[in-house]
Amino acid sequence: MTRPGFVLEVDDRTPPLLVHEGLGFRLEEFPQGTRVIYPPESLPTVPDVEEAIRESLENPVDSEPLRELMFPGMRLTIAFDDLSLPLPTMKAPDIRGRIIEQVLTIAAEKGVDDVEIVAALALHRRMTDAEMRHIVGERVFRSFAPSGRLYNHDAEDRANLEHMGQTEKGEDVEINKRAATSDLLVYVNVNLVAMDGGHKSVGIGLASYKSIKHHHNAKTMVHSRSFMDHKHSEMHSSAWRMGRLIGEHVKVFQIETTLDNEVFGKPYDTLLKREWEWSLRDQATVLGLRRGLAVAPQKMRHKMFHDLRSNYGLTGITAGAVEPVHELTVQRVHQQQRVKVDGQSDVMVMGVPYLGPYNVNSTMNPILAACMGLGYYFNSYLRQPVVREGGVAILYHPLDEGFNTLTHPSYVDFYEEVLADTNDPALIGPKFEEQFATDPWYVHLYRTSNAYHGVHPFYMWYWIAHALDHLGDVIWVGGNPKAAARMGFRSATTLRDALEMASSTVGSSPSITYLRNPPHLLADVR
Amino acid sequence: MLALEMYRSVAKTALGKVAGGRMPLLLTGAAAPLRMVTLEAPRIEHDGWARLRVSLSGICGSDLGMLSGRTSLYFQPLVSLPFVPGHEIVGELIDPCGDLEAGTRVVIDPVLTCAARGLEACEACARGETNRCSRITVGDISSGLQTGFCHDTGGGWSQQLSVHRSQLHVVPEGYSDEQALLAEPVACAVHTARRAAVRPGDRVLVSGAGAVGLLATLALRELTDAGEIVVVAKHAHQRELALQFGATEVVAPSETLRRIRRATSAFMIEPEMMAAPYLLGGVDVTVDAVGSKESLQTCLHATRAGGRVVLSGMPASADLSAAWFRELEVVGTYASSRGSGDFATALDLVGHDAMCRLAKTVAPYPLHRWREALDHAHSAGRLGTVKVAFDPRQTN
Ligand SMILES: [Zn+2]
Ligand SMILES: [Zn+2]
Numbered sequence: 001m002t003r004p005g006f007v008l009e010v011d012d013r014t015p016p017l018l019v020h021e022g023l024g025f026r027l028e029e030f031p032q033g034t035r036v037i038y039p040p041e042s043l044p045t046v047p048d049v050e051e052a053i054r055e056s057l058e059n060p061v062d063s064e065p066l067r068e069l070m071f072p073g074m075r076l077t078i079a080f081d082d083l084s085l086p087l088p089t090m091k092a093p094d095i096r097g098r099i100i101e102q103v104l105t106i107a108a109e110k111g112v113d114d115v116e117i118v119a120a121l122a123l124h125r126r127m128t129d130a131e132m133r134h135i136v137g138e139r140v141f142r143s144f145a146p147s148g149r150l151y152n153h154d155a156e157d158r159a160n161l162e163h164m165g166q167t168e169k170g171e172d173v174e175i176n177k178r179a180a181t182s183d184l185l186v187y188v189n190v191n192l193v194a195m196d197g198g199h200k201s202v203g204i205g206l207a208s209y210k211s212i213k214h215h216h217n218a219k220t221m222v223h224s225r226s227f228m229d230h231k232h233s234e235m236h237s238s239a240w241r242m243g244r245l246i247g248e249h250v251k252v253f254q255i256e257t258t259l260d261n262e263v264f265g266k267p268y269d270t271l272l273k274r275e276w277e278w279s280l281r282d283q284a285t286v287l288g289l290r291r292g293l294a295v296a297p298q299k300m301r302h303k304m305f306h307d308l309r310s311n312y313g314l315t316g317i318t319a320g321a322v323e324p325v326h327e328l329t330v331q332r333v334h335q336q337q338r339v340k341v342d343g344q345s346d347v348m349v350m351g352v353p354y355l356g357p358y359n360v361n362s363t364m365n366p367i368l369a370a371c372m373g374l375g376y377y378f379n380s381y382l383r384q385p386v387v388r389e390g391g392v393a394i395l396y397h398p399l400d401e402g403f404n405t406l407t408h409p410s411y412v413d414f415y416e417e418v419l420a421d422t423n424d425p426a427l428i429g430p431k432f433e434e435q436f437a438t439d440p441w442y443v444h445l446y447r448t449s450n451a452y453h454g455v456h457p458f459y460m461w462y463w464i465a466h467a468l469d470h471l472g473d474v475i476w477v478g479g480n481p482k483a484a485a486r487m488g489f490r491s492a493t494t495l496r497d498a499l500e501m502a503s504s505t506v507g508s509s510p511s512i513t514y515l516r517n518p519p520h521l522l523a524d525v526r
Numbered sequence: 527m528l529a530l531e532m533y534r535s536v537a538k539t540a541l542g543k544v545a546g547g548r549m550p551l552l553l554t555g556a557a558a559p560l561r562m563v564t565l566e567a568p569r570i571e572h573d574g575w576a577r578l579r580v581s582l583s584g585i586c587g588s589d590l591g592m593l594s595g596r597t598s599l600y601f602q603p604l605v606s607l608p609f610v611p612g613h614e615i616v617g618e619l620i621d622p623c624g625d626l627e628a629g630t631r632v633v634i635d636p637v638l639t640c641a642a643r644g645l646e647a648c649e650a651c652a653r654g655e656t657n658r659c660s661r662i663t664v665g666d667i668s669s670g671l672q673t674g675f676c677h678d679t680g681g682g683w684s685q686q687l688s689v690h691r692s693q694l695h696v697v698p699e700g701y702s703d704e705q706a707l708l709a710e711p712v713a714c715a716v717h718t719a720r721r722a723a724v725r726p727g728d729r730v731l732v733s734g735a736g737a738v739g740l741l742a743t744l745a746l747r748e749l750t751d752a753g754e755i756v757v758v759a760k761h762a763h764q765r766e767l768a769l770q771f772g773a774t775e776v777v778a779p780s781e782t783l784r785r786i787r788r789a790t791s792a793f794m795i796e797p798e799m800m801a802a803p804y805l806l807g808g809v810d811v812t813v814d815a816v817g818s819k820e821s822l823q824t825c826l827h828a829t830r831a832g833g834r835v836v837l838s839g840m841p842a843s844a845d846l847s848a849a850w851f852r853e854l855e856v857v858g859t860y861a862s863s864r865g866s867g868d869f870a871t872a873l874d875l876v877g878h879d880a881m882c883r884l885a886k887t888v889a890p891y892p893l894h895r896w897r898e899a900l901d902h903a904h905s906a907g908r909l910g911t912v913k914v915a916f917d918p919r920q921t922n
Binding site: 413436439440444 | 781784787788793794
């Protein structure tokens, strides 16, 4: 009963459409003729998750079964994606925990007792115990965490990094020492978008700044078109070179999983339905939600949304050698998210919701909001962007949710110091990156607290480099004007005002496309 | 002659606790400790004294502090009520004074030292450290640390006062009255720069971008080999000025500690219970050019261990834990010292481009509009003015 993605043209019968904006949403009347791209409905899920996991470990692609790769006395390391995936957090039990349990069962049967489990968080923040427990499950957490065999990767722990050499392009490959010196490295992925997984898992997830800086820079990121298409992404080419070098030193057994589109569980599931199909009850639910949100204080709205857990279902799992596994994964992700779109438009409209990969249980500051819209959504295309070169992006987000100094301390300084100086990603890197990346206080907070690495805001900004390069103007509806200006953007109160402002760039009757995110969709623009 | 007279101590009656965006009504209203009066022009019948006709007389932060009662009771015995305020003065000699002819245009160093009081030089005065004179309450004239706080001499907020030869500096040819007016505050800034003992390449933080902060920034830039000079400014136009006066970088008060932390790779410590955060690490030298509790705290908390905190302007009370634990050198800087030639240096600096531009923005008021003038001076930062002054030659 699933339906593919859908492109609707707004006419006089089209009801107002839902647009997310931070900790809330609005119902927007789009001009007639606006194209609306809806993500496809959820694919069928695997009937028996435990069985599917077992099956994938027994019958991997281009590899012996996992069981055959294990032997007594070996060093086994299991790495897994951190809390940046999936979004929102999955209802317990998390798929990663279920897979890790089975891997551990096989290891136990084979007499492997030197096992360590590491969260591959790269330069993201350390997870709290509760967050870690949610992902790996209570049993694994209790068995491994107290003895220090379950931990967050520390990209700044010099003693526990291994430099494996340089790629043919001179890129340093430096990853977690335990992982690098294991007899077998099992990596457990959640592939929410096509960008995740492949050689990105080990090559970036377990790497250090020294290694990551080779592809996380403005130049590489401008040349990644798109991030969702690893064959046209410079960032991925670099990660692939690194991954192959890693493969020469350590045996990697990759496990990749794909999920359906059930991002909102009850009572928010109405938000996933297409507006013109809303029943009276759906309409009442949405109106009630809107009214509730309108009167709820910020703190309560934050809690309402951040406590939300998704009903994700597993659409597939593949294990084995990194590259063939990833090919199959990407196919499944595309199947779930791809929507055929005919041609580009002058204006692209995107609602930016409350959550992105880098503000789980935290706030979405203006930089993260920009990254979510202009990094993630803008780049969710195959072939060419939804909006034409020189076109305008209109985004919805209040841009005022503040900076959480526990999780994002370097963001405040980046916002006040770097963005006050320049917005140009290409200038920012050489001038400021090194200072932020090596700042001992940020390093300290990354290692001992729950802070993103000092360099992280730079990556967010590089990530929007392609959009900045491509677009003629960026306008935020409902965005705090000061924050918008600091980032080099403009703000408008209403869509009408935004279109009025855009008219100097794209004329008074532009073609408009609204990307109805979330859940994720991948626009295949021909 | 017409004069403004401070006739009772606000500090004593403790009326000065009124705050607000504008000058508290109390101080410009009926209960103000200041009044406009007609006085006998002051004459001091001792050697070296002469009468001076005032051209311009500035309003200084210390004047506002005194008038609003924010000034510590500490200073109360060092003034003699009633007095005519005003110690930033440019004027013309009415009488000849020593080697100077009548009509000479002069600025005054307001400090009333042993020389002016007809006393044998005290140890400080003998060393040329005139601003450290310990005889400021005795001698030929009534107590008063400076002209502008002394009953007998009169002060600048009037048409005339008495000045001593030891206080006088001839205004060089070509300077406007407005430029000359700035010589006294610049001399204080020169002294501040010396007291800051900046070593080559030192990182300096100047907290405040009012007149004191801006002039200190200029003096630090011109007279020392300071490396970065970060200036804390509240208002947009102050940012511009600070950069013109030699700041490397200008930051807002709320971001100061974070910016210094970043620039110096310091660690930031955040105590519980709303206490102010502080740095382990920080700049080499800080100058408090505001005198508020917040500003002084920022200075103490942003200075590296063993660094120096310079109190320029009258300081508020603050938690001195950092001074103890971080072994800070907390030094005061008061007025300027004659032995070091601060005034001569200041008169040179007054010719600087940035100073010439600043001189053009001096806002003069006639004496009878003193309420407006004080109100303007109180809000100067917000309104974009650096120096407000009285021009007793104006009558309407
Ligand atoms: Zn003064
Ligand atoms: Zn003396």
